[in-house]
Amino acid sequence: MVHVYKGSLIECDPPTKQFVLWISKQEHFDVIDIDETHLFLQGGDERSMNAIQRRLDELQNENTYSVFDKDVDK
Amino acid sequence: MKIFEYLSSLSQNELEDLYQDQWTCKAILRTLPPRAKQYILKMLMIDYPIPISSAKEWTSSTSMQTHKEALKKLFDLKIILLNRSYQQSVSDSIRLNPIYQDNIKKSLADMNQTVFTTQKETNKAPTIEALDAFSKSQWEKVLYFLSDEQTKPSPLISELLLTADLTKPDNGSLSITSEGFKFLLKDVYTQIWTLLIVYLNNNTPEKKKDLLTFLFKLSFLQLGKGYLVSNLNDLQKELLMDLKQFGLIYMVSNQSVAFYPTRLIISLTTGKTLSLFQNIAAEREISQKEQGYIILETNYRLYAYTSSSLQISLLSLFVKMLYRLPNLAVGIITRESIRTALIHGITADQIIEFVRHNAHPNAVNNGHPIPDVVAEQIKLWEAERNRIGYTKSVLYNSFPTTDCYNATVKFAQEQDFYIYSNDSNKTLIVNENGNDPIRTFIRRNFG
Amino acid sequence: MENNSIANNIDEDDDTSLLVIIVDCNIYSWGNREKLLKEGTLNDEKKTYITFSKFLEHLMVFINAYLMLNQENQLSVLCSKIGKSEFLFPNHTANDPLYSEKTIQEQILHKLQNMDLNNINETEERNISSSFSAAMSMALCYISRIKKATPTIRPRIVVFNVSPDVSAQYISVMNCIFSAQKQSIPVDCCILSQTDSTFLQQASHLTNGVYLKPQNQQQLTQYLLSTFLIDTYSRKFLAYPTLKSVDYRASCFCHKKIVDIGFVCSVCLSIFCKYSSSCSTCGTKFSLKIELPKKTTTANNTTTVIGGGNQSATASTK
Incomplete structure (x- = not known):
């Protein structure tokens, strides 16, 4: 019996994929692992996509050092 | 170019209506790339269709790509008409649109071409610098409003900005949209055309054609000369008022005898700022x-x-x-x-x-x-x-047999639903539209 | 608002050009043609010849088309008449302040009508040759001037020719041609006379210009519109008529005759058909004695005669 899932395909690089997998456990949405660079987000609604994007942005910000944006970050 | 896209979107009848006027035909010719202009000239005196293969002889063999692009542009503007031939031995033939051809020929043979009557030289005529300053300040008013919401533009401008989706109503006042931001960073001719197209579309079709013709005629005027208002018809006089708000023409007052075109309107159709080689010394300073x-x-x-x-x-x-x-x-x-x-x-x-x-x-x-x-x-x-790419889709896995999987993948590829698949997991991802067809396919063949 | 990359403008998709038209207004050539046409004794080929007034009509359509192509196209028209060349447009000697209000065509016709096409001075010899070299030089000077003001413009010269070549002008014409070649100014030639013109053949071949002798002159407009309006930018990718073989034989500097074999001064490379003791161009003295052995022609027509001193006779023909 073939299983059918509706949602969205996420394509990204391997580290980002691992990060999304980690988020999915915390934010409680289901993903199906396809291969190194692809994930399938079940039920892909706006909420989960925004959540992923938001967490990703936070991660980027944490790992960037910027001299002139010091006053903005702190 | 913006004007080219706009013209290509009109129907053949509308375009042929526009081509009834000589000045429009000439103005449109000037907007084309050089190759397209030369092709039109080559076909100008030929009244019968010529095979497309002979057009290939005009160009060098290394530039076939640009040759095809130029021909496509001419087809889109309905300047060239294609006669498809349904016989194997005879190739398709092309010829110039007869209306366009006639009008260009007429304008070439006309030795006394004047667009509008000029005013006699007076001392009150504004200088070129004054005209440039005027058009700049007028246009900047429009942009100021977009970027800085404190200045108040005229009702016409704010209505146009709203219709063009550059601003949106936000708790009673207007705020800028993301389209508006992109608009701000574009060059001035694209900006003017965007607003002009919205303005044109707000009018009835007959008015639209007259307005476009008037705009094209204005691009043939000389900078620094005044032209009499009395020789224009009522519609054109009305348009003059609106164009003054954009900074495209200058009039001392609404009852003036003459109007003066600015550099913006003259350069509008070609999209390149006119440099007026005749007055070079002054030019250098202005352009700097x-x-x-x-x-x-x-x-x-x-x-x-x-x-x-x-x-x-x-x-x-x-x-x-x-x-x-x-x-x-x-x-x-x-x-x-x-x-x-x-x-x-x-x-x-x-x-x-x-x-x-x-x-x-x-x-x-x-x-x-x-x-x-x-x-x-x-x-x-x-x-x-943009680290992550999202695509709305449907996923299939747990196929009973490898054959079933392979057949479904092939079907999806043929029907153009295919997005991605993974052979080791036997997972297939397809477009949303493909959901039903694929389900029926699987049920029919392997159910 | 956009002129901030003047250096880059030359590479853009831009066909702005400066066109200088040289019209041959030799009244003898045109008058001869009218006479022949009236007599009606011409064979088929010449039946299609056009008169000067008809030619002007074709020219006006050509000018209209050129100005229509691009808003910034510039034009200048020169006429080479007997003894002198003059600018038909732009008219520098116009006294009338309203002159600039007229259209270009009106200005050209006005100037032509008021011009004295026959410069015959009673004390001078009868001269029936048009001053083509003067016209070319004036055209090149004008182009230089305009180029100084706007460096990005692409100049071009178009010549309409009905008179035969004047061998006395050989040196000056060749100098003009080399100068045009150096500045990459194409010289396009439209031959309306019966015979080809060697000067113009060399001009258009050296400068990558168009060379055309229309077979049916009554349809001159069609030829002009489809070939002579191709601007310098478009020549990179559009096909245009040129010559395959050109007669590059030189003329001697003393008698202006075409020579196959002659004498060359080894200092300034001027060509002479007869031996002389000094070079008339640079003044170099040649050694007095020179032996002239028999001239033998080899397969490719080169002959080398080595004499004493500075003068050697070497010539080659293509």
Whole structure:
């Protein structure tokens, strides 16, 4: 019996994929692992996509050092 | 170019209506790339269709791609008509649209071409610098309103901005949309055409045609000369008032005898700023004032030699401004400032194009209008936000047999639903539209 | 608002050009043609010849088409008449302040009508040759001037020719041609006379210009519109008629005759058909004695005669 899932395909690089997998456990949405660079987000609604994007942005910000944006970050 | 897209969107009947006027045909000819212009001239005196293969002989063999593109442009504008031949041995033939052809021929044979009657030379005529200053200030008023919401534009302009989706109503006042941001960074001719197209579409079709013809006629006028208003018809007089608000023509008052075209309207159809080679010394000074003002350094610092609040507020869309001096504004491009711009909907390409466009002549002459480092970094910051690609789709896995899987993949590829598949997991991902067809396929063949 | 990259403008998709038209207004050539046409004794080929007034009509359509192509196209028209060349447009000697209000065509016709096409001075010899070299030089000077003001413009010269070549002008014409070649100014030639013109053949071949002798002159407009309007930018990718073989034989400097074999001064490379003791161009004295052995022609027509001193007779023909 073939299983059918509706949602969205996420394509990204391997580290980002691992990060999304980690988020999915915390934010409680289901993903199906396809291969190194692809994930399938079940039920892909706006909420989960925004959540992923938001967490990703936070991660980027944490790992960037910027001299002139010091006053903005702190 | 904006005008080309607009014209291509009209129907054949509308275009042929437009081509009834000589000046329109000539103005449209000028907007075409050089190759297309030469093709039109070659076919001008031929009244019968010629095979497409003979058109290939006009061009060198290495530039076939541009040859096809030029022909396509002419087809889109319905300047060339294609006669498809349904026989194997006879190739398709092309010929110039007879209406267009006739009008161009007439205008070539006409030795006394005047668009509108000129006014006699008077001392009260505004100088070219005054005209340039007027058109600049008028147009900037429009842009100020977009970027800075405190100035109040005329009702016509605000209505146009709303219809063009550049502003949206927001708790009673208007605020700028992401389209509006992109609009601000484009060059002035694209901006004017965007608003003009909205203005034209607001009118009835007959009026639209007359207005377009009038606009094209205006591009043939000479800068610095006055033209009598009395010889225009009522519709054109009405349009004059509106064009004054855009800064395209200048009139001393609404009851003036004469109107003066500005550089903007004359350059409008070609999209290149007219330089008026005849008056070269004055030209050099004028064009220097309006030339680029931005110097961008490899340490991400940006120096803008301008005192115009408009330009500074445009820059602050994506630059963190640090200091403001009487003739200079200093800022720095940071990750945050670019991210704010990106979140508003501006793309990295637009930012880079804007800086390159307005680069200071010193920077241009030294060969580096925008340092590669900074350009790459802006693109990288944009890519940072796009690490993940989303595609709405449907996933199939747990196929009973490998054959079933392979057949379904093949079916999906043939029907154009296929997005991705993984052979080791036997997982297939297809388009949303493909869900039902694929389910029926599986049920029918393997159910 | 957009002129900030003047250096880059040359590479853009831009066909702005400066066109200088040289019209041959030799009244003898045109008058001869009218006479022949009236007599009606021409064979088929010449039946299609056009008169000067008809030619002007074709020219006006050509000018209209050129100005229509691009808003910034510039034009200048020169006429080479007997003894002198003059600018038909732009008219520098116009006294009338309203002159500039007229259209270009009106200005050209006005100037032509008021011009004295026959410069015959009673004390001078009868001269029936048009001053083509003067016209070319004036055209090149004008182009230089305009180029100084706007460096990015692309100049071009178009010549309409009905008179035969004047061998006395050989040196000056060749100098003009080399100067045009150096500045990459194509010289396009439209031959309306019966015979080809060697000067113009060399001009258009050296400068990558168009060379055309229309077979049916009554349809001159069609030829003009489809070939002579191709601007310098478009020549990179559009096909246009040129010559395959050109007669590059030189003329001697003393008698202006075409020579196959002659004498060359080894200092300034001027060509002479007869031996002389000094070079008339640079004044070099040649050694007095020179032996002239029999001239033998080899397969490719080169002959080398080595004499004493500075003069050697070497010539080659293509």
